[in-house]
Amino acid sequence: MASALDEDTQQSLAEGRESAKAFLRSVQKDLQKVFVVFLLGFLATFWALRVYVWDFLFAVTQANMSPEVAAASDVIATTPFEVILLQAKIGLIVGVIFAIPPFIYVARDELRARGAWPQSPVPRWKLAGIALLGFGLFGVGVAYGIYAFFPIMFSFLAGFGLEAGLQPTYGIVMWTEFIVFLSLSFGLAGQMPLLITGLSYSGIVQYETFRDKWRYAVVAIFVFGALFSPPDPFTQLMWAFPLIALYGFSLYLAKLVVTAKRSSDRIDVLGAARNHWNVVGGAAVLGGGIVYAFYEYGGRSAVNDLLRLVGSDWRFLEPGAGLGTDPATAAGIYAVAWAIAFVAVATLWAVYADLDTTSAGYQYGDPAAIDVSELDAAGVRAAPDDAFAEMDEEESLALAQAAIDDDEPEKAQAILDRFDAVHDGDGDGGEADPDADATGSGGGGAGGAGGDGLMGTVQDRTSRASSTFLSELTDGDEDEAEDDIGGYYKDLKFIFDSLRSRSFRLVAVFGGVMAAAFTWLYLGGLATVRNDLESRVPAEIEGGINIITLHPVEALIFMVKFSVLLGIVAVFPVALYYAWPALRERGFVAGRIWTVYLWTGALFAGLIGGFAIGYSYIAPGIIGWLVTDAKLANMIITYQVSDFLWLVIYTTVGIGFLADIPIAMLLLNNAGIPYRVFRNRWREVTVGILLFAAVFTPADVITMILATLPLMAAYGVGVGVLFLVTFGGRRNLSPPSELVGR
Structure with a gap:
């Protein structure tokens, strides 16, 4: 039987296996x-859990x-071996983590012999x-996650439930995973410095990038917190503020x-403190003064009252209660400690303020790292090759197209001229063609022919590049490529372009309905x-349904999914209204714009009518039947x-x-989709x-099958x-649209 791997690959794999065997044999005596x-790590973890x-x-x-709330909340095991298997899994993971450092240590000689041991010039004490x-x-x-977040x-989630x-009856696996993963996220976030x-x-990434893009970092932190923390604003702030x-x-x-x-030689801590002695001294006075005012003017009592109001058991004790000293001495110790902390922060600020970051080559040590998009037209012409x-x-x-979009045709022309000069070798790179400059200036000043000429240049180059790309995919036959695509790409692009100017309204409708x-x-x-x-189930079992949340955020996840589903349903008729002219022009549908109102009304009526029937009769009937069946079997009724x-x-x-499915099919037939399409495309x-x-x-x-079968049955209806x-398709409600004839 022929192998799927060539001879060289097989030889490389064989050599790799032999190297691995030799490596393990060399460290075999230490593997015990x-x-x-x-x-030890496995057993200690198992016992500790x-x-x-x-x-x-x-x-x-x-x-x-x-x-x-505490009396109502609980953690349960849903299978007989769930707890012991979870303890074993966690123990295995911790045991492997504990074993990795000693394994690397005993294998250091073999790793060094094979060139896999890092030869770092950094001293070991620094590492x-x-x-x-x-x-x-x-x-x-x-x-921070365990003791504060x-x-x-959990108080919010259980109370909301x-x-x-x-x-709030959490499954032990889901509850543990939730705590572990969020704890790891906090721990990994702590590695940010x-x-x-x-x-x-x-x-790898310039410091200036992190400094200049801080707004994006703040937005990303809040977005991450909104996705992975409860929707309580206070909880999200507890996530975001420490990370910021x-x-x-x-x-x-x-x-x-x-x-x-x-x-x-530019970092001088003592010199910075001397240069800003007033700030450092003021920080010391401020730190000590805050502690003095906190204990002397009722700050401790006010904070304790606030903690009592929010239901917390934390309290600020009298000064010296934990030190065994009198209150005056303890207050002095606290004041000195806070003064030192404030002095440290002020000194760090002083060092930061004294750092001169405007020296030559500070921001762009490499000329190739210059961001051309940040330059103006003169800067583009003066930039190095x-x-x-x-x-x-x-x-x-x-870059040229972006400059045109920003209404900077002169800059766009300069970018193209400099690129041509460098790559064609017909200029020294420092100056652009005077004629080109004149054209660019004219375009910038008049905005007429010069701008059109520049747009033509960009479009010609773009067309040439796209033609090259298309020919690579189709062996140079562009007509064949268009036939292969079938023209649908252009149709879809035309339709989506017609919605682009309305995207804000579509997003507003979706977001508004979802938020509501x-x-x-x-x-x-x-x-x-x-x-x-x-209250609609049979009277003999009323009040007997217990609904639990096995995952701490299970209810919130359902609410988000349901809200997104409603947002999609709400935005569909709006998108159809704005896309209808483009759909009609491309032959996807037939009829005037008022057809959209007919569609919306008919589909909405079908949705509301079906919902009313389901909510009034079907849902209570099915739930009542299921609950009654479980009750007759003497079972405790608990649903996730x-x-x-x-x-x-x-x-x-x-x-x-x-x-809505049969109604939508009738509407589509009225819009130009014939009966045979529905019959043949099942x-x-x-x-x-x-x-x-x-x-x-x-x-x-x-559940997937139960959802699929009714949909298929509705399509059959x-x-x-x-x-x-x-x-039988002999007399459709409207003539077939142009799309069907393709």
Whole structure:
């Protein structure tokens, strides 16, 4: 049997296997020691989880909860072996992590012999210091998450669940993963100073990039917090503010190390403190004064009252309560400590303020690193050739087009001239062609012919580049390429271009409906729906349905998904309204714009009618039947919130969607899609339904099938209705559109 790998590849793999075997044989005598470390880590973790960690994490979960909420919350195991398997998995991971350092240590000689051991000129004590700093920052991040973030977050999640009629009963696996992953995210976020400083020092990313793009970093932090933390503003601020402060501190460290690298004699801590002695001295007075005012003028009592108001058990004690000294001496110690801290911060600021970052070559040591897009027309002409030598034609066209979009035709012309001069070798790179300059100036001044000429130049080059790309894909036959594509690309591009100017309105409609739906659910709509549906089930089991949240944010995730679904439904008729002229021009549909109103009204009526029938009869009937069946079997009725709510959605809104399918098929037939298309394209429709069910249903095959079969049945009903209305396709409601004839 022939191998799929060539002879050289097989030889390389064989050599790799032999090297691995030789490597393991050489360290075999020490592998027992590594295994002992792994086993100790595994057993210690398993024992710690069993004896201490679970109780500690549960105490953290309930730390900020009210007594009523804490009594209602719990952590459960949903399978018999779930707890012990989870402990074993965590123990294995920790054991492997513990075993990696000793394994690397015992294999250092073999790694060095094979050239895999780093030969770093950095002293070991510096490497050890960096490692300790990394572990320390990681520990600080994890500690912040455990002792500050999680208590407040779990209190909010459990309280919100109880208000919505959902029992905060977390599955131990989901609960543990939630805590571990968020703790790791805080720990990794704590590595930000090392990451930014290392990238800046190595030159991989310039310090100025981190400094100038701080606004993007702030937005990214808030967006990440909005996605991965509860929608409570206070919780999001608890996530964002420490990271923003850490980003600022990272910029400070990066500036220090970069400045030290560029000019080692420019950092003078004592000199900076002397230059700003008034600020440093004022900071010392301010730090001590704050402590004095806090204890002398009722600050401690006010803060304790505030903590009591928010339900926290934390309190500020009398000065000296934990030191064994009198209050006056303790207050003095506190004042000195805070004064020293303020002096340290002021000194850091003084060093930062005295750093001169305007020396030659500071920002752009490499001429090729100049950002041409930031220059004006004169700057483009004066830029060195290196700035254009590494540039390709596509990049120059993009820069020129961006300049045109910014109403800077002179700059666009200068970019093209400099690019041609450098790559064609017909100029020294310092000056552009006078004729070209005149053309560019004329374009900039008059905005007439010069601008058109420049646009023509850019368009010609772009057309040439696109033609080259297309010929590469089609062996030079562009007509054949267009036939292969079938013209659909141009049609779709034309339609999407017609929506581009309306994109803000579409996003506004989507965001408004999504925000309104989420706000309604968040402010009590979820509890209202649950209580109303429960009141419709048979009287003998009323109040007997217990809905739990196995994952801490399970209810919030459902609310987001449902809100997004409503936003998509709401934006569809708006997008159809704006795209209708383009659809009609390209032959996708037939009819005037008022047809959109007919579509919207008919589909909305079908959706509301189906929803009303489902909410009034189908959903209560199905839920009542399921609950009654479980009750007759003497079972405790406990449903997971996502399963229960999706069942409600499928039996209410889903009925409306099913009713809309035949209606939409009639409307499409009236718009020019003939009956034979619906009859002959049932396979494509089936695949589309399966994809829809895979995306918008829970990760359950049975649920996916239950969602797919009704949709396919509704499509079959629609085909049957069209058969009757169109007399078997012999008399469609409208003539076929141009699209069908292609």
